[in-house]
Amino acid sequence: MSIVDWIFVTGIALTIVALLGSAYFLVQILRTSQQIRRLPVRRIKNKKKRRFIARKRQKLINKRKRSLRYCLVLLVVTVLFGGASGYLSYYQSMNLTTDDSDSVVKGYYLLRDFEEQITIAKEKGDDEEKMQKNIRYLATAMASYGSKTASTSNSQEGQLTLNRYYNAVKQLGMNASTQTKNFYGNAAVVNDFLEDIKKVETYEKAAFAYYNVDESAFSQEK
Template sequence: MKKRKMLIKKQKISFRFFLLLLFLTGLFAGATSYLSYYQAMNLTTNDSDSVVKGYYLLRDFEQQLAVAKEKGDNEEKMQKNIRYLATAMASYGTKTASTINSKEGQLTLNRYYNAIKQVGMNASTQTKNFYGNAQIVDSFLEDIEKVKVYEKAAFTYYKVDETAFSEEK
């Protein structure tokens, strides 16, 4: 009788221990799943830096084109500024979205990076032609609007607050 009571007591303790371990396993599995989801749906530090830099490069390039169209500044200075911005945008060809992101997020960011790269590469071959040439400038402004569509898609997917960028300027 005594052995039986001890056995039942051990069984109860083992059952409680099993329930505790089951609860802790579920808790850790849930936390791991959430962290994985969080990482996939939020920008990594490198991607965040690239998106911010791309945002400002695109806006600065757009401003320089507008000034070049109106012949608002020294031609040599404008060429130098546009060349710098075009080269910086063309360097986006080396950027790829982090593999931590979801596949859809990677695709969205890579499209954005590629669009910036294409505008930068095209602009770097035209740096001497922008000054006072409204037709080329307008063509590039259209390309910039296309890039902004990809930018908007990336901002929407990753829930980036664009107003925060405007406030920093």
């Protein structure tokens, strides 16, 4: 698990402990209140017994006050940890995990590099063997996206969006791996793949939009 996952689990555990603690002290408050009500209310003639009951009542009242104080403190802690854990869960569901972020970044550059290489191959702009080697490498890298799945920390919609993107990249890579020798000087094949790239980019844009990824940052880095 990531650090964020550990923080979330710890937050949930502390929330449960604090809630159980507040429940315990609430029970103590109710029990103490019952004990206070059971004490004699009428004035007792026996002075020694009267003092004993007065001390006992005061002791129980103090105990109830302490229990109330602890109960309130633990309730506040429960709300704080519960709220923080809830926000963290929401944050996780709406933001890319480290692994997914790395996959999206890598996929972005793979797609652009592949487009660049097949465009060069179309125009015979470089050595044929070199072009085949480059395209084969990129195709294999894209096909490996078949082993990737979105983190379950993401929302269901987010997982679906990412998995569609990963699958589209994988499919493009698998198709390209069977055509590595057919790109060079073949405008028809290249044009077909350029259309496929545009389709993959629609899934990519959907993932970027959902997770608020700034595409311009990729262009600047490149």
